Amino acid sequence: MAVAIEKLNRLGLNRDDYKGAHTTLCAGCGHNSITNHIVKALYDSAIEPHLIAKMSGIGCSSKAAAYFVEHAHGFNGAHGRMPSLATGAKLANRDLVVFGVSGDGDTASIGLGQYCHMIRRNLDMTYIIENNGVYGLTKGQSSATADLGSRPKRGPANRYEQIDISALAIELGASFVARSFSGDGKQLVPLIQAALAHRGTGVLDVISPCVTFNDHEGSTKSYAYVKDHDAPVNTPDYIAPLEEITVDYEPGTGQDVELHDGSHILLRKIGPDHDARDRMAAMRLLFEARQSGEIVTGLLYVNPEADDLCTREALTSRPLAQLPVEELRPSREQWDALMAGLA
Amino acid sequence: MAVAIEKLNRLGLNRDDYKGAHTTLCAGCGHNSITNHIVKALYDSAIEPHLIAKMSGIGCSSKAAAYFVEHAHGFNGAHGRMPSLATGAKLANRDLVVFGVSGDGDTASIGLGQYCHMIRRNLDMTYIIENNGVYGLTKGQSSATADLGSRPKRGPANRYEQIDISALAIELGASFVARSFSGDGKQLVPLIQAALAHRGTGVLDVISPCVTFNDHEGSTKSYAYVKDHDAPVNTPDYIAPLEEITVDYEPGTGQDVELHDGSHILLRKIGPDHDARDRMAAMRLLFEARQSGEIVTGLLYVNPEADDLCTREALTSRPLAQLPVEELRPSREQWDALMAGLA
Amino acid sequence: MTGDVLNDFCIQAATVNGSGSQSSNLVITKALHHMGIPVAAKNVFPSNIEGQPTWYDIRVTPQGYQARKRTVDILIAMNPATWERDVANVRPGGAVIHEAALPRFGAADRDDVSWYPVPFARLAREKLEAKPDLRKYLQNMIYVGVLAELIGLDPAAVEQGVRDQFRTKPKAADLNLAAVQIGVDYTRENLVKTDPFRVAPMDGTRGTVLLDGNRAAALGSLMAGCTVLAWYPITPSSSLCEAFIDYAERYRVDAATGERRFAAIQAEDELAAIGIVLGAEWAGARAMTATSGPGISLMAELTGLGYYAEIPAVIFDIQRVGPSTGLPTRTMQGDLSFVHTLSHGDTRHPVLLPGTVLEVYEDAQRSFDVADRLQTPVFVLSDLDLGMNLWMTAPLPYTERAVDRGKVLDAEALEQVTEWARYRDVDGDGIPYRTLPGTANPRAAYFTRGSGHDEQALYTEDPDVYAANVDRLRRKIEGARTLLPAPLVEEAGNRVAICAYGSTHHAVVEARHQLADHGVETDYLRIRGLPLHPAVAEFIARHDRVYVAEQNRDGQMEALLRQELPGELADRLRSIRHFNGVPIDAEAISDPVLAGEQAQREPAEHQAVDAHRVPVA
Amino acid sequence: MTGDVLNDFCIQAATVNGSGSQSSNLVITKALHHMGIPVAAKNVFPSNIEGQPTWYDIRVTPQGYQARKRTVDILIAMNPATWERDVANVRPGGAVIHEAALPRFGAADRDDVSWYPVPFARLAREKLEAKPDLRKYLQNMIYVGVLAELIGLDPAAVEQGVRDQFRTKPKAADLNLAAVQIGVDYTRENLVKTDPFRVAPMDGTRGTVLLDGNRAAALGSLMAGCTVLAWYPITPSSSLCEAFIDYAERYRVDAATGERRFAAIQAEDELAAIGIVLGAEWAGARAMTATSGPGISLMAELTGLGYYAEIPAVIFDIQRVGPSTGLPTRTMQGDLSFVHTLSHGDTRHPVLLPGTVLEVYEDAQRSFDVADRLQTPVFVLSDLDLGMNLWMTAPLPYTERAVDRGKVLDAEALEQVTEWARYRDVDGDGIPYRTLPGTANPRAAYFTRGSGHDEQALYTEDPDVYAANVDRLRRKIEGARTLLPAPLVEEAGNRVAICAYGSTHHAVVEARHQLADHGVETDYLRIRGLPLHPAVAEFIARHDRVYVAEQNRDGQMEALLRQELPGELADRLRSIRHFNGVPIDAEAISDPVLAGEQAQREPAEHQAVDAHRVPVA
């Protein structure tokens, strides 16, 4: 019997090993495309499935955590509380590759506080916001990333300015912020890989149209709008530490960023000459794009030097979850001295 | 008997009419100074006491709401939830002058989500954060505005970068953001008056040393530090709409901003040539100050054109709380038609 | 045809959500209603947006029963994913209308049902002039025609149903009517009726309308003069808020200026929603929020603030299956005890327990009065079944009644009183007088706080003052016992009774008939509020055994009753629990009651201490 | 001198906080302890930082009673603001040591007490070589000397007390000792003792240490192998977390590398704190948080997630006075029923109820085992009195006991089992087996969710699967009845008994002696956990009347008991409630019991339905 020869990654796994349960999202939903890109990125980066901890909140987007890497543990938590759950998981076992999927409602409304504080702590995780400007799962109310004046399928037009979750992250000192589009796997896959390699919070703000409630004309989160207004600042190529640097494209005008594990992300600049290490430049870029109605995509900002949470907390290199209790108790002598001091 | 002639404000009230209960805060606490500046500002601006709604969260700072304008209603709410309580109060009665006092723990930790969303809605209120980098009332833990490396009186040094609540507000599109220092009444009083005149959220981020837990060397929220590192971008003078513009100082190099009620704030520039209408400039200013360890004070950003919440919601000009129920019910004809449609 | 079953059977449409079947099912429901046939509709839908199994049960019943029925008499099978199980659920002698392409083998190959295969997809493709995606959607309208023809729906009633459904879109109505006709024609030409189910016009719906509880709640709030709504979307409460906004936009916007006499804020979460409500009520507006389980949990802290600082608030809890995210689109009565004492410390909140759409409307209005009168947060407990399903109800009566804003002193009233203290019990009912911010009287101001305060609202840590104040609060809420509606009592001197509350009512009505058929006559007690009305204990004292039926796992009402009743009465209670997320049906009550009564006649075994806590169902 | 009262009286130091009086009071407490005299200290402090009234009660008692006593025998009056009231509280025949400048008129001019005016401010100014602000602080140390001399504290014990207090700062110790000496000298030279109170060494403290419950909880968590602490500051729980951090920094940091074998995260709020705990426990670490009322409210939603997704967690609730912000620095047992069923829907959590510092230590350890064994959040309920006050206790025993991590399958164990399903009840105890993220076995992975799931942890909305799963959860938590400690029972065949839990214990001990003195012999039942142990009902069944004493307004434990007990037993309960925020004292129990027993002997009036719900105290 002829067996199709599948391409295996460094771990000897094929792409199907990174797939998950069958999606229950709407056909055509941007979230499903992102799921595919996640599968490819995890496969390309050859992450051990059993070390992945898939985290999410609540929403259509958050459901997606079940739709990739079936053989990874996953945690579909509570609405807006994924950052804290992920923080605990990483502290307990710093070997885990924490991979989060959230929505704009989940992150920018109910979860905004936790999102900001996760960024402040620079928790080492990949954090994807599947941003559709709408509450998909509760049937189409505007979210806090909806644009001023945008009309949801029912109910009044949105009267409030959007929260720009990328710009917010950069203002808060995030160490890795990229924006992309669910339909642009060529850009998104290497960005996910880079976020995986980055040690710190890798924020990926991915415009992901909701075909059911927010794909109509006038929505800046519709397929049509993004296609027309996407202004990529760079198209990244991700180079894993084990690969040779001599890849099949020209660094040319590129900017090369070395990440924690020795891997590189190489940005081919298409848009304005953006330096992804320059925080103020990133802020300005986003500010100007917002004003002109453009959606800039690409790696907006990265700071590989920032210490992540576990480093700041000086955690032992062994996962806390695996320390035997004997190593966690004071000795009998220490104890007796302690008690003697209380008499 | 000789009676001291007290200066009365436009309403015929004297300054004592704006005082509140006796403080229970520590002697020397920055919050007490701010209370005095609030008293002066409300008196100078001649706000009707009975129209003031004093709002606060929980903390030493939040207690301060009881220490000014005794004859105003006040609401010392729950920790971090003042923005929502204030939102409800303003919606119910848009005639109220909503005046909020919060702390850095109250605003930047537990209340961060509500703070951000209040700004997004541009709720018309004055929102003072008495920022001491510490949790005073719970005895000195570091807050999220504490600087990296700062040592609280007990416990480990703070390992996380501060959240800059002014910069955050500007990033989120706040319409009025100023920073000042509890010890600088000359700067703070006119800023409070301007915030009162501004229609929208007036964020006042006021460094207010905690003498008990965070006034030691090395703390950037100590009296000593602020005195050495204060870099005022402007010294404002507030001119009420009823006063003549021919006052006793020279507009000279100043920037003049007209606020909603026709009042003016006049900024005398001392620091770099800062344009308080330029959002990116304000962001840059704060960013650079943070990097150099400077504390820029003054009016950082103002946008008098931004619509406030009640305007966006197109509320009737009469307070909702005062509408008789007859005006709130459909007519019998409308009702019957409605019911007929359900048969 | 094995007999004639007239106006008394159950139709189940098994479809996938997002396919537009909702319109078809509503057309059927409305057509039946137009024919004067009582109808009860239950939508059992998934927690996602498209492509997952959905069941819509339409029960026709001459008695007007509104509860779910377990039996499926006619299945309309459109969903390949659940096809086999759906067919298996049809009762022997039932009928199956199905997409002809569905394979009839395995469990789906029964010979005790009538089969009506219809090539819906092909018919839509061949006969309908419409865009492909619309065609897919119109397939479902074809089954309306098939069913109509098979059971004898009045074509005029169907047309009216369609026109109701597409009131504002006459062109869409025509297209849908064409689809219905395709079904009718196909049936006439190709199918032979072999099942016994049919309908005939009757006079069972006159003077009734079809309405869901959430819209009734919205209308009640509107009539009560609620001006501030703060909410965060969550199934199954969102439609309440959306309905309020719809109505308010219709009736509360000044035509000339566009100015609005309401504010509806979609908050960033439930903590903010309840915060906005409390802030608005504090400043004198009537305000409300609606949520479900997870939102209730998030409102815990601020609800306690409302209780202790004595601020009115109205919170609708449209209950769904918990704990945690649970089954967001299924129904339950699982929050009862949690909301009643929501928040840390000693708290207790009045809870209204409407059982019908009409009561939802009344209780929505009442809740604002109770909240204002008692100056405290009030919960209205509904559930997904009552809130989101369509119910037959009398039209909601117009209200001209004045509202009770409770003890509010305005500037003028303040002039009249010599002494005023915000938290003083002047009238002996535990209820103090309040003022509103903005009152132009220097004595009006007081300082509200969630921390210790004395009668003057001044901060205090004095132990006696603290204790006296919270004891006053206790007395104040005690007053709710008689302020809330008395229980509904149907009594004929029987020794056995059923006790229920909320939407469980409808299954009880039917269960009592079933029990009577089995020779067990029962009395009925329906509790309408917490804390309990004195009449509750009195009723129980007149009965030997009281079966408490509720839709939760832990018998929450029964537990609350036991807490309050003298032991001798507490021991008369028997707990019946239904907690699988589908609306309770009559048998879920009549079966355990029958079993219990049977056991009663046999000698009782020695009972373990907590035997009564073991679930009966 | 009117008589001799030896080792049995109560000293109250009335000061303002932030004035350093805390050190003085600790020195007195420790000195007494060093003399072998049992001592009980209660700090009644305000919710602010400086300048507000604070009372520190030091009770010396030969019996070793640890409860608060209402009587003040010796007052040390340093606070002008409360001076009159403080003096009024001194019992006739008592003594008042006071700042000489305080004016003795009005209520403060009593002639039935001994007056000891001392010019503290002047003495400090004139006799102490110290900076002015330090001098102010040292004034308080002077009163230690005055008291020592008046009641006869052993100077060596006082010195040891001072040295204990300033262990790491010998220079400060010397300065403080000098201040003490000033007080001693002044007293010798100027005051004549006219009161009867004095101490003499005894042998009542051998083998005991002085420790607060919060430090005991921290040590218990440390010994249990807790590695992740997530918290948000809130009185009175902060000191638990801060103690854990102190100890962990002492015992868990690698001296060579500085690497830490723990993580302590000050979260942004309590929602995040419990989130971090659940995330860490899910990933296999032992994790805990500590909070108080408002924090409990905020943890409601995620605690329900922990319950339903079956994730261990340990939550310490150091109760303070609620509802709302309440009195943050006062004690109460007001969260009992709220935590037990925290979160919407049907939830139920095991609750541990330690009554002594030693039990806090044991229960802290036990809570992690119970959480792991049952895979569910577990609450440890302490309170401000137990948590923040100093208690005499046996030294905490070192633990070498292995911990119970419950049913965890690692990669190897998974190899051994042929079939594994995350939520399957294999052993009949309702407890499934779990795996941890990171387990190197492809079968280890499962998907955790707060929404409906089947045995395989797959998403489902199936009604039967849902119901079966939550019913398993119910059975699982039922198992806690015997997993948690059995109640403490002291029984001698009496018909009357007292039931209590937590810190109320200490008042009961004393109240029973008082009652015996009045001829009422009582048995004693102390409940140590929820859900209730079977022995609780058995005990009640052996008694005619059981007085349930607790520190809340609503009689929460009594209500929980009534829920579960057969009516006949429920009716034997009498509720005693103390809820003013100061720790309960013996009379608060013995008085109502005496009254109740008296009433018992008189013919009972007809009782209203909820008569038993009317607070007795």
Ligand SMILES: Cc1ncc(C[n+]2csc(CCOP(=O)(O)OP(=O)(O)O)c2C)c(N)n1
């Ligand atoms: C506490 C709480 N409140 C509300 C909900 C209801 N809810 C479920 S998903 C959701 C919004 C989801 O929006 P988003 O995160 O943008 O995800 P999307 O569906 O658009 O992908 C809400 C409000 C909930 N599950 N929990």
Ligand SMILES: Cc1ncc(C[n+]2csc(CCOP(=O)(O)OP(=O)(O)O)c2C)c(N)n1
């Ligand atoms: C829900 C909740 N968590 C914790 C607390 C305890 N608490 C009271 S004040 C405070 C922090 C106050 O800090 P900040 O806002 O900076 O005010 P400051 O005292 O420094 O002026 C905390 C954590 C509380 N009251 N409520």
Ligand code: SF4
């Ligand atoms: S509703 Fe929108 S977000 Fe949700 S699955 Fe459908 S397309 Fe995607």
Ligand code: SF4
């Ligand atoms: S503790 Fe600090 S913040 Fe609080 S009152 Fe004292 S000085 Fe002010």
Ligand SMILES: [Mg+2]
């Ligand atoms: Mg979304």
Ligand SMILES: [Mg+2]
């Ligand atoms: Mg602070």
